[in-house]
Amino acid sequence: MGRSSANTAAAPTEGRPTPEEWAERLRRIGQRATPQRLTILAALRPGEHASAEDVLGRVAPALPAVNRSTVYRTLELLRDLGLVSETDLGKGVRQFEPIEPERHHHLVCRGCGAVQKLHDPLVAPLRTAILEHHGFDAGIEHLAIFGRCRACRSGGDG
Amino acid sequence: MGRSSANTAAAPTEGRPTPEEWAERLRRIGQRATPQRLTILAALRPGEHASAEDVLGRVAPALPAVNRSTVYRTLELLRDLGLVSETDLGKGVRQFEPIEPERHHHLVCRGCGAVQKLHDPLVAPLRTAILEHHGFDAGIEHLAIFGRCRACRSGGDG
DNA sequence: AACGCAGCTGCGACTCTGTGCAACTACCAT
């Protein structure tokens, strides 16, 4: 999405966009820049998983009246817009996080619950293969893969 | 898991195991063979997605007193045992299905909701790579990958 | 065949998430 157009203030990789930059970005793709959305966007920080409830808590000081539904809907919108990633780490609570240029994924052990990072280069071929074979643009931004870690496998424990 | 042990009655690929075969299989791995579990197992059919609620409905005629929690817990157990797969097709309802020798996955379009099959050979390399690089046994039995299908991509619509 | 215990089940309450509808408001055109 036209990232090479206007570059009003700071470089994208230097820090996170300001609310006004977010607003412009939303408008450019035909979305409204509401205070709720901008506040929610500001509440998300790169590299940090946040649940919908976390976001609601962070937004409350600025906009106490924001409703839970709005948070969910906004997060979902931002996900579909490719601005944030949604991941279910298996805790019954979805985690949201702004998408960074360098993607990563997670391996979640069903035995001990340990979570380790999985770098995108291992996953990228799958994305490519799916696009080539099915013409399907897989939104694998932040995958959670469940299974059994080395320790739990050798330990034999569940 | 030790599939090459005793083969008491019918061949595994000939039909699905009888309740008694399931019972024996459960006991062999240190699990109790309760009527609830056997009934739930019998309610699952290969090649057919069933939600927890579906299973509850199918079990009801035989065991009217079975509780929702039991169904969830049993399904989860069977999943951890590697007997059934769990998949979230994005409908807010998880789908369960007995694991077949020939695995498949799904591509779910976030635009139009269409679901298409994805054959395992495309996914297998990822499983292998994760095992080699991380010693992690990825339980990718029945994956649901979200994204945008060919039609929705060319149509430009959301 | 009866016993005992660890494990399983049923129950109820609670959390997380999605949806319909009416009121509101950001944005475009004037």
Added chain:
DNA sequence: ATGGTAGTTGCACAGAGTCGCAGCTGCGTT
């Protein structure tokens, strides 16, 4: 700056899934 309108929000409700606990039961042992 003002007005119209389509997109958003807030609210209330509904449904999926989880958890702790008390009581029951499958299964190994005697």
